[in-house]
Amino acid sequence: MRVLVTGGAGFIGSEYVRQRFDADPAARVTVLDKLTYSGVEANLASVATVPGYTFVRGDICDPDVVDQVMAGQDAVVHFAAESHVDRSIEGAGPFVRTNVLGTQVLLDAALRHGVGRFVQVSTDEVYGSIGEGSWTEDRPLAPNSPYSASKACADLLALAHHRTHGLDVVVTRCTNNYGPYQFPEKVVPLFVTRLLDGKPVPLYGDGRNVRDWLHVSDHCRGIDLVLRGGRAGEVYHIGGGVELSNHKLTGLLLDALGADWDRVEHVPDRKGHDLRYSLDDSKIREELGYVPRTDFTEGLAATVAWYRAHRSWWEPLKERAERLLAHREERVPR
Template structure:
């Protein structure tokens, strides 16, 4: 099987690559794996250092918006797993144009090339943020898309393009929508690695508003296993929610991190709330559970403890990244 993985040097994509090459997904026999990554600030060669020297794995530095490059890589591909995206909400508020270009235009370039080259399956990795915000209950895959940030709007646009290429052209494509991910190798602009690395450096953590925004937390390993199940067994044209089953307010998450790392509330610095900050995300994962046997296996406390330990042991990975200013 020939597999093209976009964004495979990023946090989630690189985990999928490492697991795939390591044999964690026997349903996907990745004999030939090509990683396409632009290697922007969030893409990191160090994320793939354990696999790049293996036979059958190659990294191509390039832009998913480059149609000629994409076409040259797509020929003969059986499976595309599309992770590549601009994903930081704060950055999208300040500079939305790049998000539209990468997330919408880039996805269309990939879809057209996959159609032209008759790719067997296309899996598009998306986010629960396309649904907007929900006061109670949980979203299933039939909920309307009501994105509230430029980032989530661009992801919703890409989701709809995937649907259109399936419905119009018959392209075998699936969409996954996941809740907030965490785990090793996550760029330290995201809340958990930002807070962990700040605390390791004795710096207070910035907590938005009153801290009552609720997120469902999903370990990256559970997420990638769900994506592999969708790639192997998902029905063409379908959307699958992949959640973690653990909802925490941002304040509860902060308190958990403080407790694990041995700090108290004096290390919390309240900051002005984000513009258009969604109050609550919650995914219904019943469809993926029934059809694919998906279930998150890593509970949030042990998962975060393991993640904290990884950042403690891998300062050489994250310290250079913290040296450049990022939004909080």
Template sequence: MRLLVTGGAGFIGSHYVRTLLGGGFGEHGDADTHVTVLDLLTYAGNRASLPARHPRLDFVRGDIGDLPLLLSLLPGHDAVLHFAAESHVDRSLDADTAPDFVRTNVLGTQTLLDACLRTGVPRVVHVSTDEVYGSIASGAWTEDQPVAPRSPYAASKAAADLFALACHHTHGLDVSVTRCCNTYGPYQHPEKLVPRFVTHLLEGRDLPLYGDGGNVREWLHVDDHCRAVHRVLHHGRAGEIYHVGDGTPRTNRALTGELLRLCGADWSRVRRVPDRKGHDRRYALDATKIRAELGHRPRTGFARGLADTVAWYRDNPDWWKEAAHR
């Protein structure tokens, strides 16, 4: 199998590539899979997150919005895993960087889908987010819930999802969409909450906690996220959405407390900052479908996963310090 992974030098994409090439998924035939990573290497992409000398890995620096590049690159590939995205909500609120979210997440996705149709790539998995649904006061979203994004980032991802699903229904492309809860783990850029707070604590800096800290998210280890995407690649149905959930729900305040404890710090290190504009209060996914149809369940407990993540950042300061200054 030849697999193209867009955004494969980013946090989730690189974990997928490392795990696949290391035989960590256990799927029959993975030992013969050749991976092409396509990544623009913006600030969030890092070649140091990939096994550069692996014999079954090719790296191409390029933009998913570059149609001529895609038309030359895609022939011969059996599937595309589409991780590439602008993903930091705060950057989507900034007028200077907001256009990047439309350019990459919407136009880039449409260009990639068009290139797959033109070159005959038969299978695409589009990786998305629970943020496309907006906020939910109680209960959990199922896959048939209409999207109601409330940030520019979420709106760009919702548009990309709809383009992917429309490409299936209009052109017959075998596309599946995954929507996951908040993901954490090693090699995550320090702009995101968990690595930002951990690296701040390791450097003796205060933690900026938005508002009252009562916003609720589910937290899933990156390995469980990638195993779910791999399962959808091999067994997911065309035109379907799969929730990657069953993460551990925590308020931002509760998560902050656990990170303080793991880093040997106390609440004197926390300062309250004005809440993010349009900050969604609560997300929750119903993951019944992926469990029932594909047999996927998370296997990394939150306590162990978070402790291992903190330990990784403690042991790898060169990686995150370089990433923070990109």
């Protein structure tokens, strides 16, 4: 199977590519990535010399580039996206352009070239916030941030291509990912790298917001199950089964780094901050046999250990992440 992976130099996309070659050294994978601030080609260094691997630097919004890389592909796994909620609140334009227009360009090219399957990788955030229970895949979409709204639009476009044109589309929606190679603007690597450097960490509001945590390796195994066995036109949830408040997660990271709560700075909550996300993933478990394999305690410890051991990876990126954080904090009313 020849697979086009968009955003394959990012955190989740690169894990998917590495997994694919670990499972099948003879796999054929083309990565299309613009290498924006969070895309790191070094994430793919371990597969760079594999004969079936091809890297193309390009924008999913560029029809000519997309047309060239789409030709001859059997499937598309679409990770490429602007994904940081805070930045979407500051300015929605790049999110609409990449997440909506870019997805449309890819879908049109996939249809034109007769691609066999298109996997739209999405997020639990498209549903908004849920106080109790868990969302099932038929829950109406109710996004609350520009980021989640742009992903909801992309999901609907993908499903519309299935219903209108018969394109073999499947959509996956996941919970919060953690693991190695995550750009240090997201909460786990941000907190870990700042604590390693002896700096304070910013906790939004009172820290009551709850998220379900999913190791990136489990997420990518779930995506591959959907690619190979999911039903066309369907949505599949991929969860980790570990719900934590941000306050609890902060405590675990402080403990892991031997730090005290005096290292925590409480900052004003962000606009429209969803209180809780929770996915019911029984569908993928029952239909495709998905079960997360990574114990959260072990996975978090391994993630912290990875950042301890890989300063050479994250230190060059840290200045970018810190600059983004400082810019956001300057714009938050005190």
